[in-house]
Amino acid sequence: MSNWVIHCSATYLILIYIILKTFLLRESSIHADETTVQILHEPGRSAQKKSYEWVYRTGVHSKHNIVIFEYKETRERKHPEKFLKDYKGYIHCDGYESYHSLHDDIIIVGCWNHAREYWEKLLKTIPRDDQKGSDAEKGVAYINYLFKLERKFADLSPEERYEKRLEKSKPIAEAFFAWVKTLNPLPKSLLGKAVTYALLQREYLENVFLDGRLELSNNRCLFLQINYSEQFRECVYDKGQGLSS
Secondary structure (H helix, E strand, O other): OHHHHHHHHHHHHHHHHHHHHHHHOOOOEEEEEEEEEEEEOOOOOOOOOEEEEEEEEEOOOOOOOOEEEEEEOOOOOHHHHHHOOOOOEEEEOOOOHHHHOOOOOEEEEOOHHHHHHHHHHHHHOOOHHHHOOOHHHHHHHHHHHHHHHHHHOOOOOHHHHHHHHHHHHHHHHHHHHHHHHOOOOOOOOHHHHHHHHHHHOHHHHHHHHHOOOOOOOOHHHHHHHHHHHHHOOOOEEEOOOEEEO
16 A cells, blocks of 8 residues: 555655745745654665655745655755755754855854753753853853743734844844853863854854844754654654555
């Protein structure tokens, strides 16, 4: 039966896919991410070898809610390059370098949630009684405040949100980066990793202030990937037979 599903998908659903992709690539801003999957019986590759499910989707302010998953054998840059070769606009994503080297008509918008995770991971290693006033707590607090402001701006028009971000949020982001520059941690420490990520991604993180339709995080893709992983946790994909437990 799975072969019939695969045949119908390749024959008929591909037309829907083409239409959805066309509409997706007309958007002014989209989201992108990738996650690992396990594939069985794939010619020339062992079942233990990592494969990747790439996902592209529209943003929260889009009129169309479109999500496209694309299976690829690797995490190489050539895959988003091919999918996005005709795209012009903003792409929300994490700090993966392959996105940052896409063509010049694409502007990368970094994910503040990913930046926060480094500080949260550090905070969890500190005894509760010692957390107050720590660098980890300060880092989390800066970014949490940006998200708090975003919740206040949720019902504004893109134009109003853009202005409010410049007035309220951008000074907080600038203060955060100025503070991060004062830290001098060991590069391989958890604090060092948090500082390095923030400074290397600064250009992309601050791009959210370019347009009121942009989002502070790539959570729309992140949550999709988490749900995808949970649903397929006890399944693998057989290249010839579809899903199996």
